[in-house]
Amino acid sequence: MEILELIGAITTLTGSLILLVASIGLLRMPDVYNRLQVGTKATTLGTILSLLGIILIMPGWWGKLVLLIFFVMMTSPVSSHVLARASYFIKIPFTDKTVVDKLKVSAKARKVEYEKK
Amino acid sequence: MKNFIITFLILMVVWVLLNNTFQPDILLVGAVIAVFLSLFMCKRCELFQDMNFTPKGIFYTIWFLGVFMVELIKSNLDVTKRVLNPALPIKPGIVEVKTKLKSKFARMLLANSITLTPGTLTVDVVDDSFFIHWIDVKDEDIKSASKEIVEKFEKYLEVIYG
Structure with missing residues (x-):
């Protein structure tokens, strides 16, 4: 029992360290798209690890926590995709380091943009 | 039904x-x-219509989840390395990739998986092209980018959703 609690505490700690890296990344990255990249990936694994640690500490709550993990895994990529798409179409500028933008030169994508207006 | x-x-x-x-x-x-x-x-929805419930399909679903978790952990290590590096080694850009998947649900799963794997974020989906923001562009060509990003998930989803 105590060993389980210890493993749970370590897992939760790892999760919060990953969340810390995510917040440092939010400060350091130059534009909104790169920030979304860091935000999505690191927060997903950070949240999952924290919840897994709580499952190990409090085994009675596993059902709800598993549901939470599932929802985080399904919703966080969708929301960041929608945010990225919206910021692209209201023309938030890229950083200077950007090397290629295939969406701009693609005729297909432009057609879709016009149809919406 | x-x-x-x-x-x-x-x-x-x-x-x-x-x-x-x-x-x-x-x-x-x-x-x-x-x-x-x-x-x-669920009167009209056909979300799960093209799912294959054969033993092979179910086995591949579980295998796909495993691959997905490994990629998620790899992508976090990658992000951590980039964020903590003082030089901030990024080379971002939007590339186009093509998918062979027909089913809408499979495409949704593919887009989600791409977003959660190393350095890629789905920005837009038009028909069978995905436009992907890549934090470290290795190849601008459609074919080789597709091979790099899409293929590792596509082969499982193809079996599951036919």
Whole structure:
């Protein structure tokens, strides 16, 4: 029992360290798209690890926590995709380091943009 | 019918997990509500229509989840390395990739998986092209980018969704 609690505490700690890296990344990255990249990936694994640690500490709550993990895994990529798409179409500028933008030169994508207006 | 059964099963599993019990009266209430909800919501939906429920399909679903978790951990190590490096080694750009998947649900899963794997974020989906923001562009060509980003998930999803 105590060993389980210890493993749970370590897992939760790892999760919060990953969340810390995510917040440092939010400060350091130059534009909104790169920030979304860091935000999505690191927060997903950070949240999952924290919840897994709580499952190990409090085994009675596993059902709800598993549901939470599932929802985080399904919703966080969708929301960041929608945010990225919206910021692209209201023309938030890229950083200077950007090397290629295939969406701009693609005729297909432009057609879709016009149809919406 | 298939859609109805799957929706019912998902609702039932969520109900049981939320209640964390197998008492008959609670199960009965959940079953009644789940039947009504799935009848009500699932008249026309064809979300799960092209799913293959053969043993091979189920095996590949589990294998896909495993691959996905490994990629998620790899992508976090990658992000950590980039964020903590003082030089901030990024080379971002938007590339186009093509997918062979036909089913809408499979494409949704593919887009989600791409977003959660190393350095890639789905920005837009037009028909069979995905436009992907790549934090470290290795190749601008459609074919080689598709090979790099899409292929590792596509081969599993192809078996699961036909």
